[in-house]
Amino acid sequence: MMIPPSSSWRRKVRHRQRVTVTGLGEPISIRQGLLVQSFFFFLVASLACVKSLRHHAKRSPYRCVQGEKMAAATAAFSQASSPFRVLLLRSSPRSSILGFRFPIVSAFFLKQFRAGKSVGSCNLTVRGSGSPIKARPSSELRKSSIPRVDDKLRALREVFASPDVGIDAYIVPSQDAHQSEFIAECFMRRTFISGFSGSAGTAVVTRERAALWTDGRYFLQAEKELSQDWVLMRSGTIGVPTTSEWLNDVLTPGSRVGIDPFLFSSDAAEELKNALAKKNHQLVYLYDFNLVDKVWKESRPRPPTEPIRVHDIKYAGIDVSAKISSLRSQLNEAGCTAIIISMLDEIAWLLNVRGNDIPHSPVTYAYLIVEMDGAQLFVDENKITEEVSVHLESSGVKIRPYESVVSEIESLAARGGKLWLDTSSVNAAICSRFRSACDRYWESLQKKKKAQLPQSSDDPLDGPFAVCRRSPVTFAKAVKNDAELKGMRESHLRDAAALTEFWAWLEEEVQNRTITEVEVADKLLYFRSKQSGFLGTSFDTISGYGPNGAIIHYRPDPETCSAVDSKNLFLLDSGAQYIDGTTDITRTVHFGDPTPRQRDCFTRVLQGHIAIDQAVFPENTPGFVLDALARVPLWRIGLDYRHGTGHGVGAALNVHEGPQSISFRFGNMTPLLKGMVVSNEPGYYEDHAFGIRIENLLYVIEAETPNCFGGITYLGFEKLTYVPFQSKLIDLFLLSEAEVKWINGYHAQVWEKVSPLVVGPALNWLWNNTRPLPTSSP
């Protein structure tokens, strides 16, 4: 499963001015003075076009054309009477829309788009450095000319004015209080308020406007789900402002922007505060209640109360006392006496417990404070079974009410605690309360000193402070121990058995009847659920047939989803939680005759997959160094994919975990360490046509190299996933002999490892799908 492609490095290193125009969801980039051919359109010169544009947008210098104003300008432009179909915008905010390099702008005219007019539901989307606006057909625009603000937005804005609030804008992020990727339903405030149900996104509501930011995975979904009251902000697209840039643009200077400080990491809140300060806006922490909850009211789901269970030592490998003891050594070395951990998977890992509060992630809502002489777990007591109670007690972990974490962090400061604080994960509410409590301590000390009371101490370190560092549990959890790797290997084999049964079933079933993407996902769940130790899915199954496969995080809807048949590619990205491990696998197949184009693309994605799998690299190599290896075969024919190549995976924990990654984003300098698990999932997506992704999980091993240049260790990968690739999609002419041998070796391993676990038609299917491809040498 993919990780979101936030800001692209290509954007960071970009140094030429660009103009970007999108039609039918298909991006077209126009380099100044250069005509670029897109998949759908050709741009052809016409001075008249620009002249007419000037007429329509005469008094719209670029910086003003944002939000509603831009929508209006765009609407005028897209009226049926206008013969022109492309609005050219400059991405620089400095010059007026038509003043910009007029002779160059004048050279473009969207000719082919006229054909697009016949496509009933087509939308013309225009991006600039301002807000991207959907320009709907004029018929739709007429309908929407009667303003009708949605009730939730109106209710939310009413709360803005209440005396204990008093804000001009409110930011609603996706997160819960623990920076979780998947969250319990009761915390899905952004979904509730905006209607957009993708996993990543930020909603911002001002008194007049409402905008939603999401990334490339969700552009199409957001377009469908957002009402007309919302503006979609395509994050990562050139010229799209950040939330703070947008707020700085639309709010009167000196406005008050409210957030729920529990829902922002301290770092994120700090960054936001500084960005908003540029226009003198104030970031207001609203501790007492979440404004969306005020609108949601009774219909808001109850917080989860699922019981916690002990994660067996045979899967965990290291007992809680040893883990906590090692953590305390690290605290001690750093001069700290306490740490607060808020990441739910870190708590679950450290305490060898698992929960069931969140879909896909076996974690429980809690905070953990570890001090040198004890530890407190802040959690709903109702979730604690007798077994868990004994388990925690034996490791010196006490249970406290979830909500009391704030008062405890204040009391920790009052006791002079020296806190290891990961401000990138701990929320702004807790960090800010600790800081205030520290300030109070030092102020009171100052007063005592002035009064020359004997209690005062002269040691400047004899008092509370925070040491801001990444949580030490992040690395400890990412580097798997032997028991964790054993559990991962074994659960992956059971998962492979389930997938074998599933693919055997599906290949047969597709020939006999119409079957939908949702049915496919459900049946896969059924096969997995028969495996021992199965707990649930590790994320929403991405079951994408044909064009849906090109939507990177597609989630089929039972009402509208496609049928899976033998005419196009079918992409299936899924994963499971087992008692002993977490899986994540993608296979792309064709039940009929793939086109040469599809085989070409599939084979290149497979070549990238093989290159990563086979990579050997010096220790301390950050993942991004390997990323290009996966892209080279695609780049060769001018193709690429807009997501990273690999993410970390937890052992019977979250399917996405840090700190490592294999990505084209250069920022992550975390080296790949022996024992880390990463996904290997290059892909290729042809919009409106098909999607291809091939994903195995790997773990980092010491490579047995005959040399050791530099006296260092060289690392490589071992596979966890053992499910065949579809041979008919492989174009042998593209492959080197070494690549063919790799495939044959892998399929031989698949047969050896998985055949003992399946019977009947599944065994036949496995046999047929693991036969060696022909090679020229033995």
Next chain:
Amino acid sequence: MMIPPSSSWRRKVRHRQRVTVTGLGEPISIRQGLLVQSFFFFLVASLACVKSLRHHAKRSPYRCVQGEKMAAATAAFSQASSPFRVLLLRSSPRSSILGFRFPIVSAFFLKQFRAGKSVGSCNLTVRGSGSPIKARPSSELRKSSIPRVDDKLRALREVFASPDVGIDAYIVPSQDAHQSEFIAECFMRRTFISGFSGSAGTAVVTRERAALWTDGRYFLQAEKELSQDWVLMRSGTIGVPTTSEWLNDVLTPGSRVGIDPFLFSSDAAEELKNALAKKNHQLVYLYDFNLVDKVWKESRPRPPTEPIRVHDIKYAGIDVSAKISSLRSQLNEAGCTAIIISMLDEIAWLLNVRGNDIPHSPVTYAYLIVEMDGAQLFVDENKITEEVSVHLESSGVKIRPYESVVSEIESLAARGGKLWLDTSSVNAAICSRFRSACDRYWESLQKKKKAQLPQSSDDPLDGPFAVCRRSPVTFAKAVKNDAELKGMRESHLRDAAALTEFWAWLEEEVQNRTITEVEVADKLLYFRSKQSGFLGTSFDTISGYGPNGAIIHYRPDPETCSAVDSKNLFLLDSGAQYIDGTTDITRTVHFGDPTPRQRDCFTRVLQGHIAIDQAVFPENTPGFVLDALARVPLWRIGLDYRHGTGHGVGAALNVHEGPQSISFRFGNMTPLLKGMVVSNEPGYYEDHAFGIRIENLLYVIEAETPNCFGGITYLGFEKLTYVPFQSKLIDLFLLSEAEVKWINGYHAQVWEKVSPLVVGPALNWLWNNTRPLPTSSP
């Protein structure tokens, strides 16, 4: 030719503690608790060893053991009576040498090194976070017990005390006033004062100490050339301090550190100043004279006075007026009215002139100031021929004396000039004088305002200031125009013809008589000099036989150099300056029977070379993204090389130029742009055995990809270099069919392009060396 491997990214991302020990120049890294096998040695456990170490170094807590003290401790340790041969040092400066993780340290004992004792001249070198010290055999140590400070150092230190100087330390960098890589002999002050003749290095002399920093290319050379009064600092090695760290350690706080401000870029001087400020040291700019020159006196060579020549427009492609006019537009856009250019190749490129002041680089010592209405070239008038005078005059460039640049830059500030200033290249003397002049302007304006004189202006921009940015000429020069590329292509073919004649001659000659590395280099020069348009070498020829090939920047000495025969590999890295282009090529050959090991390594280096050559990548990709492609085949068997894979090359200009590179160092985000020239030169070096490097020059082209994913351009490379690889070094079993085809395709092109240029035995040799390797398919 390679670029220096300064600080390694591996070091930056390193996160575990290491202990490093070196013997016989062969590095061994020991991970804590982990026994690492090196090429020469095995470390075996012995508690007794450490016990004895403790005896010898009892009162030497690590932080104190630096410089002389460490030398003394090491000397005691290495006395013949000591049965132990390895001193284990901790790289962390915090704990004492033997207090550190005693149970782990105690587990190591260097057994095999005893054998090394029989090697007469062997030195034991020990590195820690302090200064690396050569521990000589005790016999040598006795000789050196009578201190004899070298005369140059004594004379230099005498100048420290003179009243107009008054410093406690002086830093002597390699550079001239223009940040040139190669410099005229009269500016080789660092070589003069230290005796070390490598191209890169910094000498620092305090009242008591003298230390020289250089990088991995020159460790062996510096060991040979430095006298006992100098300490060698191996830059880029873990634990070796920077010059400022070292100065901060050895000087009494509040000392005065002198530099010649003409020899430091403004950025470098600023960085140095800040680093030294930590210990309250003051960085003193000594404008009036260079202290080394005071010691050098009459024996210092005269500054060069070689005439300048016009670089023909048919090679330059764009005339001076057009280049200056484009530069002025950029100045105007940036709100500037003037620019000072100090990089000699930028001046030569911009003015379409070439010089002959510096070995290998066709440039002349000069500064250039371009204003909106004129330009001034600061240069020794004697170098200006009648032709050059007319050429410059017609482009509005006036000639001024070289030394008057400082007064002119002050006068520019006084005139209210708004200066584009590249502080990374313009020296600290000029920048600082401009700043002072600006300050004087604004102060005087302030005074006028106070006196309410009518001349005062209210526009805060109506006065001088500097806009600090990278010189716009850097990119303009790096992206070659069609004429420049034509010149590069043609000069490379003539160069290939010379190399063909040379290799044909050498292959024959080696069989008949003993021939030395220097003779080989001289003969190559002879063959090149017969080609039309030949001007000289573009760098010192690296002619390295056997073990010398492993010294990355080896320069054979006529007195001591090896013979080239048929028993080992021979690495030849050379380049030439032609009237129309600059070449740089490396080939590695064997005149007898290469070992399987040599063929294995050569073939992997070649695979890396092919991977870079064939790479296709999206526009805006920085070079470092491609670097791993060149290393993958080596990494697979645990090998690597400690230099970048590619550097920029000028067109009939410097053989090393920025801003692009292909390197494992992530810092350089410059994208590879169409028209840039880069070298493609992976290698492998087995210390004391052999060296392999394969280098072609490439230029960036638009790749003709069948797709254009993302609507962007995909780029690739076209070769400039056409000289065969030696087939007998290629292990066909390692190569894919595509790689064999690449080699055959290249050799076919070599034959086609170069055969018309050679006759007789050279033509035969070319025929024999361009025959296709066998492939399994046509």
